[in-house]
Amino acid sequence: MSVQVLEPELDRLEALWSDGLGDAYRAYQRSVRHFASNVQPKLALAAALIEVGVRLQGLGGPAAAPTTLLIGDLCLARGSRLLADHAPVAVQVAFARAIESVSTAAASQQPAPATRQLLQQSLAAGR
Amino acid sequence: MSGTRIDFASTRPTEFVDITDRIRDEVRASGLRHGRVHLQSLHTTVGLAVNENEPLLHRDFEGLLERLAPAGAGYEHDDFSRRFDIALDEPVNGHAHCRQLLLTASATLLVEEGELVLGRWQSVFAVELDGPRPRQLAVQLDGDFHARRLLLPDSLVELELARQLMVDPEPVAAPMRRLVEAGGKRLRPKLVQLTSAIGPRHDPLRAAELAAAVELLHNATLVHDDYVDESTHRRGRPTVAAAEGPERAIAVGDYYFAKATRLIAEMGNPGVTSAVAEALEAICASQIDDVALRGAYPGDRESYLRVIRGKTASLFAAACASGAMLSEASPDVVGALRRYGDLLGTAFQMADDVVDFSPSSGKPVGLDIRQRVLSLPLIYAAEDRVLGEEVRKLLSGALGDAQVGRVTELVTASGALPRVRDEATRLVDAAVRELEAVELDGLRPVLAGIARSAVDRAS
Numbered sequence: 001m002s003v004q005v006l007e008p009e010l011d012r013l014e015a016l017w018s019d020g021l022g023d024a025y026r027a028y029q030r031s032v033r034h035f036a037s038n039v040q041p042k043l044a045l046a047a048a049l050i051e052v053g054v055r056l057q058g059l060g061g062p063a064a065a066p067t068t069l070l071i072g073d074l075c076l077a078r079g080s081r082l083l084a085d086h087a088p089v090a091v092q093v094a095f096a097r098a099i100e101s102v103s104t105a106a107a108s109q110q111p112a113p114a115t116r117q118l119l120q121q122s123l124a125a126g127r
Numbered sequence: 128m129s130g131t132r133i134d135f136a137s138t139r140p141t142e143f144v145d146i147t148d149r150i151r152d153e154v155r156a157s158g159l160r161h162g163r164v165h166l167q168s169l170h171t172t173v174g175l176a177v178n179e180n181e182p183l184l185h186r187d188f189e190g191l192l193e194r195l196a197p198a199g200a201g202y203e204h205d206d207f208s209r210r211f212d213i214a215l216d217e218p219v220n221g222h223a224h225c226r227q228l229l230l231t232a233s234a235t236l237l238v239e240e241g242e243l244v245l246g247r248w249q250s251v252f253a254v255e256l257d258g259p260r261p262r263q264l265a266v267q268l269d270g271d272f273h274a275r276r277l278l279l280p281d282s283l284v285e286l287e288l289a290r291q292l293m294v295d296p297e298p299v300a301a302p303m304r305r306l307v308e309a310g311g312k313r314l315r316p317k318l319v320q321l322t323s324a325i326g327p328r329h330d331p332l333r334a335a336e337l338a339a340a341v342e343l344l345h346n347a348t349l350v351h352d353d354y355v356d357e358s359t360h361r362r363g364r365p366t367v368a369a370a371e372g373p374e375r376a377i378a379v380g381d382y383y384f385a386k387a388t389r390l391i392a393e394m395g396n397p398g399v400t401s402a403v404a405e406a407l408e409a410i411c412a413s414q415i416d417d418v419a420l421r422g423a424y425p426g427d428r429e430s431y432l433r434v435i436r437g438k439t440a441s442l443f444a445a446a447c448a449s450g451a452m453l454s455e456a457s458p459d460v461v462g463a464l465r466r467y468g469d470l471l472g473t474a475f476q477m478a479d480d481v482v483d484f485s486p487s488s489g490k491p492v493g494l495d496i497r498q499r500v501l502s503l504p505l506i507y508a509a510e511d512r513v514l515g516e517e518v519r520k521l522l523s524g525a526l527g528d529a530q531v532g533r534v535t536e537l538v539t540a541s542g543a544l545p546r547v548r549d550e551a552t553r554l555v556d557a558a559v560r561e562l563e564a565v566e567l568d569g570l571r572p573v574l575a576g577i578a579r580s581a582v583d584r585a586s
Contacts, residue, residue: 012412059381063373066355067418073351074411076381077404080388084404089392092400096389100382107298107378 006045009082013075016052024048027116031123039086043126046087047119049079050095059102060112087126094122129157129268135583137258138545141192143176143185144253146264149583150236151243152576153266159238162270167233169265172223172257174230180250192256196225216486223257230254238270261485283331284316287339291390299382302367302375306346309362314475314581315442316342319450321577322464325568326454333394337453340390341403341446347383348410350376355418356498391449399449402465406445413437417501424522425505432473434501440472447471463565470558471578477503477551478582481544484535493531496522503550505534507543514541551582 006025010017028044035043053075058064064072076099083092098118105112133149150164168175178184202221207213236251237244245251253264292304316338323334352358353366354376360366368376384407392400417434420426447468451461480502483495495502499522509518514537521530521537538544555578562571 012415054381057377057381058374059377061374063354063377067415069351069377070355070411070415070418073380074408074415076384077408077411080384081401081404081408084388084392084397084400089395092392093389096385096392099385100389103378103382103385104296104299107375107382108296 006041009042009045009078013049013071013078016071016075020055021048021052024051024116028120028123031120034127035087042082042086043091043123046079046082046095047123049075049082050099051115051119053079054099054102054115060106091122091126094125095119098122129159129272131157131266133253133264133266133583134261134580135253135264136261136548137255139255140258141189142255142258143180143188144255144262145180145250146253147180147243147245147250149576149579150251150266152572152579154238154241154243154268155572156576157268158241158272159268160241160271162238162268162272164236164238164243165233165267165269166236166251167265168253169263172220172227172255173262173264174227174232174254174256175234175264176230176252176254177234177236177245177249178252179248180252192226192229195229196222198222218257220257226256238268261482281313281317281320283335284313284320284338284342287335288342291339291343291386295382295386298375299379302350302371302379303343303346303383305364306350306361306367307342309364311342311346311362313342314577315345315446317577318443318446318468319453321570321573322447322450322456323454325451325460325464325570326456328453328455330454333453334450336390337394337399337449338446340387341442341449343383343390344387344403344407345442347380347387348407348414350380350383352414355414356500358498394453396453398452398461402445402449402452406441409437409441413441420501421499424499425509425518426501428503428506431501431503431506435476436469436473439476440469443472443475444468457565460565460567463561467558467561467574467578470554470561471581474551474554474558474578475581477547477554480504481547481551484538484544493535496531496534497526499526503547504538504543507546508534508538508541511537511541511543548582555579555582 013021025044025048028047029040031047032040032043053072056064056068056072056075063069083095098115098121101118102112102115131153133146133153135144135146137144150166154164166175200222202225203209204221204224205219207217234251253262255262288307292300292307319338319341320334323329323337349361350367353361354368354373358366359369366376367379388404391403413434416430417438420430420434444465445468448461448465451464480495481504483502484492484504486492496505505518505522509515509522511518518534518537521534524530558578559575562574567574
């Protein structure tokens with residue numbers, strides 16, 4: 001899967017690719033193999049954006065600086081839009097529930113579940 | 128019985144403001160078939176009149192009022208040395224109060240077959256006697272209502288919002304409940320509800336679910352915005368970030384961002400899901416631009432328009448389009464409503480900028496200036512040939528009370544406020560024109576009324 005295919009989806013977020021987004025993307029590639037080949041890169045990127053977005057926001061830890069929060073927000077929003085455009089409803093719902101559980105844990109000051117594991121399980125909802 | 132408010136801004140000390148069309152819009156929006164419209168001025172220097180809309184006649188009326196209660200004739204009300212609890216900005220306006228006695232503070236108009244009963248030459252006026260100022264009239268309608276009104280109660284959205292907030296974990300639900308219960312204009316959910324009544328598959332309950340989800344999404348963005356802007360209050364209450372810390376604010380915003388997108392996804396309409404997701408992405412991207420532009424404050428008109436179209440207009444457009452798509456309206460109707468929402472949202476934000484300079488808005492004047500938020504009146508004032516240099520110099524330094532006060536004076540003196548108001552009005556006209564080419568099942572006057580009232584407001 002070529003990164004060039006994803007370039008339009010990295011607008012304003014290019015710098016993140018070498019700051020964890022690329023690694024996260026590669027980690028999710030294995031979790032999207034059961035989807036049609038044309039949507040696999042989009043869904044792996046969606047998951048990677050959401051994972052990085054949550055990390056940037058500092059969810060569950062000290063709050064991010066305002067400008068970093070906004071980048072995190074854009075990651076979440078773009079990931080969500082990619083899911084809306086390319087994922088089955090069950091996967092969209094599973095992703096949303098994953099973010100709900102992570103943010104509830106953060107608001108309750110409880111240990112947050114592992115984001116990557118939650119998102120990989122969410123992708124499995126498309127099987 | 129149905130009630131509402133009509134907001135308008137007068138532009139002269141004495142002015143006959145024709146509100147006939149505004150009342151007609153309210154009658155159509157309410158679905159009143161046979162009954163009465165009760166109007167009441169909420170000010171002691173604004174009266175009501177039913178008469179002819181002929182400019183020379185208005186000058187005659189103004190002359191009559193001046194002869195009967197001349198300005199500067201020595202009114203005891205204007206002797207501040209003999210009065211207590213006088214506001215700092217108390218105007219010298221004994222003449223205006225006396226003139227109001229010659230008019231009426233309330234009026235009742237009849238409605239038959241859904242139309243105001245007025246004679247050929249009759250128009251309804253709010254008569255400004257101490258302007259220019261933002262003003263408000265109370266309106267109540269009673270009688271027999273058309274069935275459509277029963278299909279679109281605002282309470283359905285409020286019930287749905289309450290229902291959703293009831294089932295959420297308390298650490299996230301409690302702060303959001305406080306924000307939602309504090310009010311807000313609910314324009315976005317209203318647009319969803321109205322546009323969802325246009326297509327052949329109108330389902331009020333599904334429309335209320337979508338409307339509530341859109342409102343939750345909007346509120347989620349506000350929770351994060353307030354942290355970014357370091358705002359201490361919203362809708363008269365402490366922000367989540369100020370009251371419970373930024374960590375909680377981030378978690379609450381994320382939770383409702385996720386929940387709203389889930390509720391929308393569960394509706395199973397891909398067009399609706401994509402429309403709202405695109406809007407959310409545009410909002411977030413524009414927020415980044417907005418903050419970046421604060422380094423070159425106050426910026427320029429082009430950058431301003433790009434930011435507000437993403438930050439504000441995108442969700443208005445998505446609300447209109449998604450409601451229509453939910454009811455399976457035709458693509459040309461969806462397209463027209465999306466353009467209407469985009470223009471309305473842009474005009475709404477411009478009007479919001481003007482309200483920031485209004486002492487009667489209920490918010491501290493100049494809040495946008497203090498927070499260095501993009502503002503079109505400020506951009507125009509900074510471009511003013513005479514006053515612009517002082518505006519730019521003030522904005523480039525620290526902004527204490529004195530500086531904010533001076534900038535506010537300069538913005539007012541530059542004529543930027545009516546210029547922005549006119550621009551917003553032109554956008555509303557364009558928004559209304561978008562509705563003319565498509566069949567909207569009788570909802571065109573309602574949507575036109577919403578567009579006009581979004582711009583003619585004091586708060």
